[in-house]
Amino acid sequence: MIKKLAYLVGGLTLLFGLWGFYDRFAYGHQNANYGSYVVWGLWVAMYLFFAGVAAGGFMVSTLDLLFGVKIFKGTGRIALWGSLVCLVAALISIGLDNGHLFRIWKVYLQGNPFSLLFQMVWGYTLFGAISVVALVLASRQPNNPWLKPVMAVGLVVSFFISGAVGALLGVNASRPFWHVGLFPVQFPVFSLASGVAMLLTALAFFGREDDENRPQQLWILSLTSVILLIVKLYFMWADYSQSMYGNVPMNVQAVRQVLFGEYWWAFWILQLLIGSLIPLVFLIQRKFATHNHWAGWMGILMLVGYAVARGLIIFPALTVPELEALVHAFSGPHLTFHYFPSLMEWAVTSGTIGIAILGFLFGSEKLNLFSNTPKEA
Amino acid sequence: MSEPKEAALLSKMASEVFAGMIAPALENAPLIQAAEDDVLAKEDVLVRMERELKRALEKSPAERRWVMVIDLRRCIGCHACTIGCVAENKLPPGVVYRPVLTEEIGKYPHVAYRFLPKPCLQCENAPCTPVCPVNATYTNEEGVIVVDYDQCIGCRACISACPYASRTFDFGVNYTDKTVDRLTMVLGSSEAGKYETAGTAFEYGERRERQQHHSPIGNVRKCHFCLHRIKVGILPACTTTCIGRATYFGDANDPDALVSELIAKPNVMRLKEELGTEPRVYYLL
Ligand code: SF4
Numbered sequence: 276m277i278k279k280l281a282y283l284v285g286g287l288t289l290l291f292g293l294w295g296f297y298d299r300f301a302y303g304h305q306n307a308n309y310g311s312y313v314v315w316g317l318w319v320a321m322y323l324f325f326a327g328v329a330a331g332g333f334m335v336s337t338l339d340l341l342f343g344v345k346i347f348k349g350t351g352r353i354a355l356w357g358s359l360v361c362l363v364a365a366l367i368s369i370g371l372d373n374g375h376l377f378r379i380w381k382v383y384l385q386g387n388p389f390s391l392l393f394q395m396v397w398g399y400t401l402f403g404a405i406s407v408v409a410l411v412l413a414s415r416q417p418n419n420p421w422l423k424p425v426m427a428v429g430l431v432v433s434f435f436i437s438g439a440v441g442a443l444l445g446v447n448a449s450r451p452f453w454h455v456g457l458f459p460v461q462f463p464v465f466s467l468a469s470g471v472a473m474l475l476t477a478l479a480f481f482g483r484e485d486d487e488n489r490p491q492q493l494w495i496l497s498l499t500s501v502i503l504l505i506v507k508l509y510f511m512w513a514d515y516s517q518s519m520y521g522n523v524p525m526n527v528q529a530v531r532q533v534l535f536g537e538y539w540w541a542f543w544i545l546q547l548l549i550g551s552l553i554p555l556v557f558l559i560q561r562k563f564a565t566h567n568h569w570a571g572w573m574g575i576l577m578l579v580g581y582a583v584a585r586g587l588i589i590f591p592a593l594t595v596p597e598l599e600a601l602v603h604a605f606s607g608p609h610l611t612f613h614y615f616p617s618l619m620e621w622a623v624t625s626g627t628i629g630i631a632i633l634g635f636l637f638g639s640e641k642l643n644l645f646s647n648t649p650k651e652a
Numbered sequence: 653m654s655e656p657k658e659a660a661l662l663s664k665m666a667s668e669v670f671a672g673m674i675a676p677a678l679e680n681a682p683l684i685q686a687a688e689d690d691v692l693a694k695e696d697v698l699v700r701m702e703r704e705l706k707r708a709l710e711k712s713p714a715e716r717r718w719v720m721v722i723d724l725r726r727c728i729g730c731h732a733c734t735i736g737c738v739a740e741n742k743l744p745p746g747v748v749y750r751p752v753l754t755e756e757i758g759k760y761p762h763v764a765y766r767f768l769p770k771p772c773l774q775c776e777n778a779p780c781t782p783v784c785p786v787n788a789t790y791t792n793e794e795g796v797i798v799v800d801y802d803q804c805i806g807c808r809a810c811i812s813a814c815p816y817a818s819r820t821f822d823f824g825v826n827y828t829d830k831t832v833d834r835l836t837m838v839l840g841s842s843e844a845g846k847y848e849t850a851g852t853a854f855e856y857g858e859r860r861e862r863q864q865h866h867s868p869i870g871n872v873r874k875c876h877f878c879l880h881r882i883k884v885g886i887l888p889a890c891t892t893t894c895i896g897r898a899t900y901f902g903d904a905n906d907p908d909a910l911v912s913e914l915i916a917k918p919n920v921m922r923l924k925e926e927l928g929t930e931p932r933v934y935y936l937l
């Protein structure tokens with residue numbers, strides 16, 4: 276039943292997305308609402324989100340495939356596949372955000388190695404390659420002696436790519452809201468949190484009914500999710516309160532924008548209430564945490580909360596003018612400090628989510644991921 | 653009307669028109685003093701700067717240090733420089749290289765406008781260049797920050813890194829988009845639009861047709877001190893269009909240049925000095 280629903284959601288979101296992809300390719304960025312002031316919008320936020328799930332998914336897959344934690348036996352390939360699918364979704368999001376997508380080869384052949392973006396592109400390439408190799412090995416030759424070294428390198432790379440996203444924002448001294456030294460440390464934690472939530476959702480909804488380990492797996496993942504959620508909330512409190520006490524105007528304005536400004540509803544309702552508080556209340560209770568549907572839905576709510584949190588890192592910093600009088604200095608399309616994604620942006624994101632959902636479902640069936648005894652080749 | 657009389661009349665009219673806007677700043681200043689002098693006998697600063705420009709061009713590019721000086725007391729907020737730049741570089745809607753930031757300050761009855769024309773500040777220590785993953789934006793040998801449109805992938809990391817909002821993204825919008833189209837008439841989006849898309853701008857000395865999916869659409873764009881004009885000995889468009897003669901341009905490595913004189917004044921400042929970007933655009937307060 277839930278699988279059918281997932282296929283339906285995947286199909287519908289992709290269908291809506293097809294219009295968005297058409298619009299994006301036919302008219303470029305014209306119908307986007309991000310502009311020259313709020314320069315990164317929904318797609319960059321979704322890129323951060325998907326890339327976070329990808330890195331986090333890999334991290335949790337090491338429980339089974341690198342560290343051999345018994346209770347998680349058989350979950351490694353699911354986490355790896357979820358990670359790969361999310362990596363593809365992340366690259367679609369950020370690819371379509373670029374003005375000249377087809378020049379991406381220049382990053383490889385004519386790049387600037389000192390740019391964080393350059394390092395990230397290479398990092399993702401390496402990460403993608405490692406994930407594919409690991410998945411193939413784990414599926415076909417689970418006893419291959421190379422599997423663990425590959426997973427170990429992958430674990431380091433997954434920390435690197437999630438830390439690099441934090442650094443990309445953290446090094447930007449022009450935006451005090453992002454210029455947080457701890458960002459490169461926080462982002463791997465965010466990634467791990469979203470990876471755990473992804474695995475919790477996948478196992479709860481699609482895990483094998485007859486797997487005796489499943490209740491325990493769900494319980495451990497739920498508690499881990501709760502702990503990571505609390506750590507994340509603590510980081511957020513630290514960032515926001517420091518900004519407010521520090522009283523640097525650009526920083527304070529950005530925080531106010533999140534708490535009381537144009538994104539208040541996203542913060543209080545989506546991120547805090549739906550994405551944090553509700554899952555927290557249910558997942559600390561064993562009966563809900565081990566109940567397939569409850570755990571699955573709570574996993575989804577947490578993922579929604581994490582996606583919103585990414586948006587709330589990106590947009591508010593950009594809605595604060597670098598110079599106050601810029602707001603009215605020159606008018607024209609895409610020159611505004613307000614941002615809400617356009618229909619085309621939502622459609623593209625919907626299509627990307629559709630691709631991720633359908634990719635995950637097809638792949639898990641084809642690769643027989645939800646059996647914990649991979650065939651020996 | 654004889655020439656000096658005409659000049660006196662013009663000067664007086666100009667004073668009356670603009671006095672209301674800048675009066676507080678110029679209180680007690682000899683606004684119509686100029687009319688009494690033979691203003692036309694004086695050399696226009698543009699002439700001096702053109703001469704200095706030619707002198708600078710005789711040097712090798714690396715020996716020049718182009719700077720711009722903007723005298724905020726002389727700026728009357730007419731936006732001519734903005735529009736001059738738009739026309740020179742044929743900028744589409746939403747792309748701007750030199751907006752004039754306008755602020756109302758004070759409380760009635762002591763109210764005034766403050767104008768701050770803001771091109772790219774051509775930072776010596778530019779935060780926008782090292783973030784570029786493909787070296788598409790860089791400091792050229794004359795110290796001007798440029799964008800190689802054919803190299804830029806449009807990631808916009810440089811926009812987010814610029815603390816002065818000096819870069820805009822070309823979204824591919826045209827002024828004639830969605831205007832009425834009549835095949836039988838000359839006017840209309842398809843006919844009038846031809847002017848917009850024709851390759852008649854010479855940014856970076858290149859002539860580019862404006863076509864969807866082709867650069868500079870999908871690229872980041874910014875002020876480049878009108879390098880294509882400088883190269884042939886003409887001052888940047890904003891400098892020549894400034895009716896208040898508030899914008900000065902030249903080679904700060906030339907000790908006799910007007911800009912060298914101006915940036916040695918105690919009332920000089922640069923935007924957000926604390927960031928250490930070392931802008932090459934100076935303001936006189
Ligand atoms: S003003 Fe902005 S775009 Fe211009 S050089 Fe400085 S950082 Fe770069």
Ligand code: SF4
Pocket residue numbers: 783784785786787788789799803804805806807808809810811871872
């Ligand atoms: S938008 Fe273009 S110039 Fe700016 S950082 Fe990206 S590739 Fe470089």
